[in-house]
Amino acid sequence: MIEVEELSKRFGKTQAVAGLSFRVEPGTITGFLGPNGAGKSTTLRSVLGLVHPDAGHATVLGVPYRELDRPLHRVGAVLEASEVHPGRSGRNHLRVQAAAAGVLRSRVEEVLALVELSAAAKRRVKGYSLGMRQRLGLATALLGDPEVLVLDEPANGLDPAGIRWLRDLLRSLAAEGRTILVSSHVLAEVAQTVDRVVIIHRGKLVQQATIAEVIASAQGSTRIRSPQAERLRELLAAAGAAVTATGDGALISDAPPERVGELSAANGVVLHELTIERATLEEVFLELTGGETTE
Amino acid sequence: MTALARSEWLKIRTVRSWWAYLAVILLLSAIAVAGEIGSAEAANRSEHGFQLGLVDTVGLAALLAIILGITIVTAEFRHGTITPAFLVAPRRERVIAAKAVVGAAVALGFALLALLVVVAIGVPWLELVGAEVRLTDGEILTRVAQTLLSAVLWALMGVAIGAVVQSQVAALVGTLLWIFLGEALIVGVLGLVDADGASAYLPFRALDAADGTGGEGLHSYWPGVAVSLGWIALLGALGTERARRRDIT
Numbered sequence: 001m002i003e004v005e006e007l008s009k010r011f012g013k014t015q016a017v018a019g020l021s022f023r024v025e026p027g028t029i030t031g032f033l034g035p036n037g038a039g040k041s042t043t044l045r046s047v048l049g050l051v052h053p054d055a056g057h058a059t060v061l062g063v064p065y066r067e068l069d070r071p072l073h074r075v076g077a078v079l080e081a082s083e084v085h086p087g088r089s090g091r092n093h094l095r096v097q098a099a100a101a102g103v104l105r106s107r108v109e110e111v112l113a114l115v116e117l118s119a120a121a122k123r124r125v126k127g128y129s130l131g132m133r134q135r136l137g138l139a140t141a142l143l144g145d146p147e148v149l150v151l152d153e154p155a156n157g158l159d160p161a162g163i164r165w166l167r168d169l170l171r172s173l174a175a176e177g178r179t180i181l182v183s184s185h186v187l188a189e190v191a192q193t194v195d196r197v198v199i200i201h202r203g204k205l206v207q208q209a210t211i212a213e214v215i216a217s218a219q220g221s222t223r224i225r226s227p228q229a230e231r232l233r234e235l236l237a238a239a240g241a242a243v244t245a246t247g248d249g250a251l252i253s254d255a256p257p258e259r260v261g262e263l264s265a266a267n268g269v270v271l272h273e274l275t276i277e278r279a280t281l282e283e284v285f286l287e288l289t290g291g292e293t294t295e
Numbered sequence: 296m297t298a299l300a301r302s303e304w305l306k307i308r309t310v311r312s313w314w315a316y317l318a319v320i321l322l323l324s325a326i327a328v329a330g331e332i333g334s335a336e337a338a339n340r341s342e343h344g345f346q347l348g349l350v351d352t353v354g355l356a357a358l359l360a361i362i363l364g365i366t367i368v369t370a371e372f373r374h375g376t377i378t379p380a381f382l383v384a385p386r387r388e389r390v391i392a393a394k395a396v397v398g399a400a401v402a403l404g405f406a407l408l409a410l411l412v413v414v415a416i417g418v419p420w421l422e423l424v425g426a427e428v429r430l431t432d433g434e435i436l437t438r439v440a441q442t443l444l445s446a447v448l449w450a451l452m453g454v455a456i457g458a459v460v461q462s463q464v465a466a467l468v469g470t471l472l473w474i475f476l477g478e479a480l481i482v483g484v485l486g487l488v489d490a491d492g493a494s495a496y497l498p499f500r501a502l503d504a505a506d507g508t509g510g511e512g513l514h515s516y517w518p519g520v521a522v523s524l525g526w527i528a529l530l531g532a533l534g535t536e537r538a539r540r541r542d543i544t
């Protein structure tokens with residue numbers, strides 16, 4: 001549906017994208033993740049024919065974006081929320097785009113209602129909040145009722161209620177069979193929405209997996225407290241598990257709790273606490289992307 | 296293409312500067328006509344030359360036309376609206392072409408509006424003071440047509456310059472400096488090296504010739520139009536190529 005192959009793009013000294021390849025399967029919501037400056041926007045803009053890659057290529061619906069006939073009816077995009085003339089009203093912004101795309105005027109009112117912007121449609125965009133601009137961007141993307149949506153950080157500037165609203169909207173759009181590629185630099189923000197993730201860092205692919213796989217890879221550790229901590233520590237070490245002591249006298253081990261429980265029972269060691277500590281998605285994400293930004 | 300042109304027309308009409316353009320044309324035309332008639336000797340007012348001069352006040356539409364032409368291209372880069380524009384028309388040359396067509400049409404409208412002011416104020420005034428109105432003379436009608444076409448050429452030049460320069464401030468300031476300073480300097484230098492003939496080929500000297508009013512060291516009308524079109528084609532091609540290649544980030 002969307003295919004990126006060996007894509008590279010350099011801006012002066014910055015290698016924004018470096019040989020990136022990934023696929024977005026039809027009918028899925030794919031999260032496109034990476035820290036600030038990872039090359040997400042550059043990649044999405046290359047997919048949309050706005051940036052000319054130095055090498056490699058990107059196709060949407062089997063062809064380069066530029067070769068799509070009536071592209072707004074096939075692919076909808078939200079890039080930056082600020083790409084609107086501040087002096088134009090929200091409605092007129094949509095009418096301008098609708099006229100160019102050959103979309104009926106009635107559709108403008110439909111998408112305004114869909115993103116809950118009808119009441120503010122008459123106002124000039126200058127006075128819109130960031131969240132309202134994001135909604136206007138989404139409305140623009142939906143004008144042509146496209147089967148593919150490409151969204152660059154659409155949750156930016158949305159409050160928690162707005163993020164939930166966006167999540168529900170994306171879900172319902174996907175339920176209609178659309179393919180959605182949505183970027184974010186916060187894994188948790190999209191974790192509940194997306195089926196798959198493509199994680200990039202410094203313009204390169206880090207991981208391409210289902211969200212379930214990523215969550216599973218958030219490998220847990222076991223926290224143990226015992227009056228016989230030293231004894232248990234030796235037992236665990238002898239069993240080949242890694243053990244470290246924390247400052248408050250507890251032990252952390254990579255052995256699963258079942259294994260720790262069995263060991264202690266077999267050796268008559270008393271346990272006061274046995275809990276699983278899961279790494280959060282954010283920790284996984286930070287680990288995958290080196291815990292730093294490229295900028 | 297008609298869809299893109301309709302969109303461009305909407306873009307022009309849906310920002311406030313549209314009303315500023317119309318207000319400036321109405322106001323300046325009215326002032327210019329009133330000034331011309333009011334300051335003329337009573338005996339001169341029936342003269343052919345004087346009434347030609349009245350038509351020439353429509354020439355101020357040309358300046359607004361080039362500002363419009365530059366702005367409809369550069370405002371899109373300035374506000375980032377070039378992104379949605381190129382998303383809906385990924386063959387970017389079509390966007391520039393639509394801007395040229397609509398810019399030319401609106402400039403024609405500007406000139407017609409200015410002409411309307413000239414007629415609406417000039418004719419009753421002249422009749423009131425008992426002067427003979429010659430605005431339908433063949434020569435005057437020719438000048439009217441030339442003035443209208445001139446506004447179209449200035450708008451096209453504006454679109455071409457806008458596409459080449461892309462930065463709004465640089466394009467507007469640069470063009471005005473070029474018109475009022477740059478070309479005058481070059482004409483001076485050409486005069487020093489005994490190449491006066493070449494100065495008629497400068498873009499705005501050519502546009503000057505193409506408004507039909509004539510002038511020292513300028514081409515005559517049709518060659519003036521031809522040289523103007525040559526510059527528009529050259530800058531338009533350059534600008535379109537720049538817009539096609541540019542990374543929109």
Ligand SMILES: Nc1ncnc2c1ncn2[C@@H]1O[C@H](COP(=O)(O)OP(=O)(O)OP(=O)(O)O)[C@@H](O)[C@H]1O
Nearest residue numbers: 011014016035036037038039040041042043185544
């Ligand atoms: N037009 C440009 N000129 C110069 N450098 C650029 C340009 N566009 C992007 N870059 C650089 O390319 C790199 C990747 O930028 P990009 O915008 O694609 O990252 P991103 O993943 O979208 O980041 P963010 O999360 O901050 O939006 C950055 O280092 C950025 O500074």
Ligand SMILES: [Mg+2]
Nearest residue numbers: 040041042152
């Ligand atoms: Mg970005």
